Amino acid sequence: MTLLSRRSLLASALLIGLAPSTALFAADKPTEIRIDWATYNPVSMVLKDKGLLEKEFAKDGIAIRWVQSAGSNKALEFLNASSIDFGSTAGSAALVAKINGNPIKSIYVYSRPEWTALVTRKDSAISKVSDLKGKRVAVTRGTDPHIFLVRALLAEKLSDKDITPVLLQHADGKAALIRGDVDAWAGLDPMMAAAEVEDGAKLFFRNKDANTWGILNVREEFLKDQPAIVARVLKVYEEARKYSLANPDVVKSTFIAVTKLPEAVVDKQLKERTELTHSKIGAPQKDSILQAGLALQQAGVIAANVDVKATVDALIDDRVPLTN
Numbered sequence: 001m002t003l004l005s006r007r008s009l010l011a012s013a014l015l016i017g018l019a020p021s022t023a024l025f026a027a028d029k030p031t032e033i034r035i036d037w038a039t040y041n042p043v044s045m046v047l048k049d050k051g052l053l054e055k056e057f058a059k060d061g062i063a064i065r066w067v068q069s070a071g072s073n074k075a076l077e078f079l080n081a082s083s084i085d086f087g088s089t090a091g092s093a094a095l096v097a098k099i100n101g102n103p104i105k106s107i108y109v110y111s112r113p114e115w116t117a118l119v120t121r122k123d124s125a126i127s128k129v130s131d132l133k134g135k136r137v138a139v140t141r142g143t144d145p146h147i148f149l150v151r152a153l154l155a156e157k158l159s160d161k162d163i164t165p166v167l168l169q170h171a172d173g174k175a176a177l178i179r180g181d182v183d184a185w186a187g188l189d190p191m192m193a194a195a196e197v198e199d200g201a202k203l204f205f206r207n208k209d210a211n212t213w214g215i216l217n218v219r220e221e222f223l224k225d226q227p228a229i230v231a232r233v234l235k236v237y238e239e240a241r242k243y244s245l246a247n248p249d250v251v252k253s254t255f256i257a258v259t260k261l262p263e264a265v266v267d268k269q270l271k272e273r274t275e276l277t278h279s280k281i282g283a284p285q286k287d288s289i290l291q292a293g294l295a296l297q298q299a300g301v302i303a304a305n306v307d308v309k310a311t312v313d314a315l316i317d318d319r320v321p322l323t324n
Contacts, residue, residue, distance in 0.1 A: 029226070031062065032062060033062060035065070035084060035087075035233070036066070036067050036069040036078065036087045038070075038071075040071075042251050042254075043244050046251055050240065050243070062229075069087060070170065070171070071142075071169060071170050072088075072089035072094070072142065073093065076142065079219055080103075084219075085219055085222045086218050087104075087216070088110060088216055090214065092144055092293070093142055093147065095292065096142060098314065099311055103221065104218065104315070105217065105218055105315065105317040107223070107230070107234065108216040108281055109214065109278045109281050111276055111278070112278050113275065115144065115192075115269075117148075119177060119187040121200075128205065132162070132183070133163065134162070134163070134164075136163070136164045137163045137165055137183065138173030138181075138186070139186040140186070143188070145170070154295060154299045159300070166181075173185045177201065178201070184204075187201075190266065193268040194262075198265070210292070213278070213285045213289075223317070238322050241276055252270060255269075280318070289312050
């Protein structure tokens with residue numbers, strides 16, 4: 001729409017007593033959609049490898065730009081900086097980001113994983129959470145493993161002040177553990193699976209229910225301006241999820257091709273700790289994220305004056321339809 005035609009349309013609206021509205025000036029279609037992929041989100045890897053989004057939006061002349069997220073923290077940084085439109089995170093990490101002012105909405109479930117646990121070396125004397133007191137623990141702040149660690153410590157009446165957190169990205173945390181630079185690591189797959197299979201690392205504390213869901217988030221502004229585009233992205237995501245569920249060997253081969261990880265490592269993550277049977281976001285995700293948020297508030301990570309439930313309600317948007 002040209003500037004002249006916009007002005008003419010506004011003048012006509014004013015003459016007949018209509019107030020300008022967002023419907024009147026709907027946002028133009030984007031020239032590209034920026035979306036992340038991550039090794040902790042196998043569906044995203046299939047989506048990228050199959051070129052499904054590229055096929056969906058080719059007729060619109062909309063390009064797809066893929067950006068790798070090394071962790072929830074990176075995906076959230078990219079979303080906050082408007083570097084991507086869609087980002088893969090854990091639900092609890094999205095909540096903390098929302099509390100800190102990141103303008104996002106959680107709109108889709110890409111997996112129900114057990115992707116984090118507390119890990120130590122095969123020769124370590126550490127066997128329980130309380131053994132971490134006074135120890136050096138590698139962790140990636142702002143991710144599900146970080147939140148998992150905080151909650152595990154809280155259950156033992158400990159906090160991060162009782163340990164020495166060593167802030168590293170996930171892959172670097174795994175390397176630091178194996179080298180002996182740290183005593184333990186709040187792990188994340190597939191690096192955690194690799195540490196188990198290749199280095200004999202021990203998962204000394206596990207709690208599947210404390211792993212929050214794998215969530216796809218969108219920038220609020222993008223959702224507001226492009227609701228039809230968002231619905232189409234989710235339609236294609238759902239196609240990729242269903243394909244992944246029906247074709248586990250394709251997911252595995254795609255994963256191996258991208259990560260170069262051994263088959264045994266990939267099997268541990270995909271077969272033992274990744275569930276792809278969910279997609280619609282709703283009450284189970286709200287409850288899981290809420291419980292994580294309340295635990296973080298109790299641990300002092302989230303300020304006491306934050307209304308965690310209200311923030312969870314503001315984060316989750318289940319209005320985008322899932323069709324395929």
